Amino acid sequence: MPAQDPPIGTIRTVCGDRPAADFAAVMVHEHLLYDITPPGAVPDDTQITPQNRWQIDYLSNQTPANARQQDVGIAASELTAFCADGGDLIVDQSVGGLARDPTGLQAASLASGCAVVAAAGTYTAAYLDPETQAADTDTLAARFTAEITTGLDGTTVRAGLIGEIGCSWPLQPCESRALIAAAMAAQRTGAGISVHPGRDPRAPFEIVDILGQAGADLTRVVICHMDRTYPEPDETGPMALARLGVMVEWDFFGVESSYYWMDPDVELPTDRGRLRAFRALIDAGLRDRILVSHDICTRTRARHWGGHGYGHVLRNIVPLMRRMGFAPGDIAHLIRLNPLRLLAMPQAAIHPEFPR
Ligand SMILES: [Zn+2]
Incomplete structure (x- = not known):
């Protein structure tokens, strides 16, 4: 394996701060x-x-009951199964608007022994209350900052990532304000930023523009959902985005269907197709910009309801990566180093007395 820098900085979990190097x-x-x-x-x-x-x-x-999971015991058993597959850290990107449950996450983490990071921020406009929709940029930035430094939703459980910040297409004014607020909160706290882009190939580029102009460190920004935004990735899609400095995330691993439920005209890639897209990025020298996940947000994808669960990538895709010739260093970046670089907050942000 080629020499790699060990991960540095601090991961803010729902049970407290831990060194990034703890996680595999x-x-x-x-x-x-x-x-x-x-x-x-x-x-x-x-x-x-x-x-x-x-x-x-x-x-x-099409079944609303499939779109919610609010049972802490089930969350804990899913985390236990993830650990049995070799995992040790999961980020729950349920932001404001998605019934975020910080104390529930903390309880599930304690019960399972698996580390969990919770998220600051807001989802797409349609999910937000009128007050949040009307909030100005400074108000949102103060809220996101407090979610990281003080606690989420009236608790003392703190967030360790900003987002997924929800964006529609076309981008709504309150979503644009949330992006600018995310950039401001990131500069104040040292947290990374995750963005759910609108379903249009132009959406991620508009988002990167807004974040860049607002002063965000683009190397600690990830644009999610490459799978459905660029079902046939080429030079103008994820590759062009990665070249702007941001991370690009394929987070539908385990979904192997020709039928995208939100748009039947979109043909989704399979897991193998996702890995082919990675190969192109790795060959272009961009392996430090790729992120991998499942984005489980329905019951039927959890083990409890017969789904692949949170360990599918570790259980099935890492062996597939090896068969497809990925080097150990490539796999280390995808599974460990890249997500930790997004999440790791520098010491300066953890100690407020540190001048900046
Ligand atoms: Zn998500």
Whole structure:
């Protein structure tokens, strides 16, 4: 394995700060406790059974009951299974608007022994209350900063990442303000930024522009959901984005369907197709810009309901990477070094007395 810099800095977990070097295998974009029911959907109580789970999973946005998971015990057992697959850190990117549950995450982390990072920030406009939609940039920046330095939603559980900041297409004014606020909070705290872009190939470039102009350190920004934003990645998509300095994230691992539930005309890549996209980036010298995750946000993708769970990448995709000729150093970047670089807060940010 080629020489690698050990990860430096501090990971702010829901159970306290820990050195980045403690962690070996990270899933950087997941949801453990969440309600992502589309605004306006009629809530339902559909029970997921072995008979109906495949169909519910296949069209996974058509059953509102599939879009929420608020049971701490189930979250803890999913984390235990993830650890059994070799994982040791999961980031729950459930931000404001997605029924974020900081104390629930803390309880699940304590029960399982698996480290968890919670998220500051806000989701897309449609999920936000009127007060948040109307909030100005300074108000949002103060809120995001406090979520990292003081605690989330009235608790003392602190966030360790800003985002996924939700963006629609076209970008809504409150989403643009949230991006600028994220850049401001990142500069104040040293936290990284994750962005859920709108579903248009132009959306990520507009977002990177806004963040760059607001002074964000683009090397600690990730643009999520390459899978559905650029189903056929080429030089003008993820490669061009990565060349701007940001990280690019494929976070639909485990979804191997020709049918994108949000847009049936979009053909999603398979896991192998995702790895082919990585190969192109690695060959272009951009392996430090790639992030990997599952973005589990439906019940049917969790082990409890017969899904692949949070350990699929470690269990199945790392061996596939080896078969496809990825070098050990490549795999170390994808699973460990890149997510830790996004998350690791410099000491200057952890100790407020440090001048900056
Ligand atoms: Zn997500």
